[in-house]
Amino acid sequence: MEHGFGDSGRLGIAQTELAVKAAYYMAVSEPMALQREVFGGSGDEDDRTLPVVVRAMLSRRRGVFQAYEIVRAGRRGQKLYEVDEAGMLTLTAGGETRELSDSLVRHTYNGEPLAEVASGFKAASLRWADVTTAVEALKKSVANMARVPIHVGGANLVERDGWESEQVSSLRSKLDRIDRTLADWADRYDDLDESGARESEEHA
Structure with a gap:
């Protein structure tokens, strides 16, 4: 799963089952209902079908984690949320989980090799996504550091001693x-x- 399922060609039986289940739960989830999305204006339209989007998702390690999370949440009737490269729920600037949407999934898994997206708006958009992800990770790291106690059950170390x-x-x-x-x-x-x-x- 290091690089996702799709890098080696056709999906296997287990991967196909995951793709079908993920596609189903994304299709029936209200924010994910398939729609036509536009990136960068005229001539840059993403009108891929849901199966094609899912196939692009499963070609990446993060997308495999995302598919498993979609199936897990979908089975429980829960909302679908975005996950990061480690499969953990991503957080917004306000510390809230980010609910999946059609546009978010299409943007994250655009189905194009990085070599083909080396310039222009799409390439910059991908890098901006990296920037925002890094900022969220920094915020999470600071929050985690702030919670470290002096000893188990004790006060927060940096709150008492600073850094x-x-x-x-x-x-x-x-x-x-x-x-x-x-x-x-x-x-x-x-x-x-x-x-x-x-x-x-x-x-x-």
């Missing part, structure tokens, strides 16, 4: 540079958006 200031300052400096980079991207996007709006008004 070495030079290490904290170094990490905060790195995070600050990342924050400024993201802010620059957002400013650039807003500038282009405003410029486009003005041009539209001038030609109206």
Whole structure:
């Protein structure tokens, strides 16, 4: 399962059974009801059928974990949630589990080899997904560290003792540079958006 089931060609009997069950529970789950999704505007439409999307999912290790979670939750009548590369439920910025949707699954498992998505909006979108996943992982790690007790049943260690200031300052400096980079991207996007709006008004 290191690279998913689909890398070696056709799915075996067990894998096919998993695919069928996952497809069923995604089809009957309200947020996952198959729909047509668009990425990047005209000419970049993802109109794959559900079986094709599931096949792309099972070609990746994370997707195999996701399929098992879909079947597990589906059998219990529970909502379907996204999992990470380790099969653990992913969390949003607010610490909530992220419910699966048609667009989320299509975006995560776009069915294209990475070599074919080395540039353009799709490639950038995949990298953005990596960025957000890394941020969620960082938040989770900080929360886990904050819960470490001085001893079993004791108070939180860092709440009582803090942490070495030079290490904290170094990490905060790195995070600050990342924050400024993201802010620059957002400013650039807003500038282009405003410029486009003005041009539209001038030609109206």
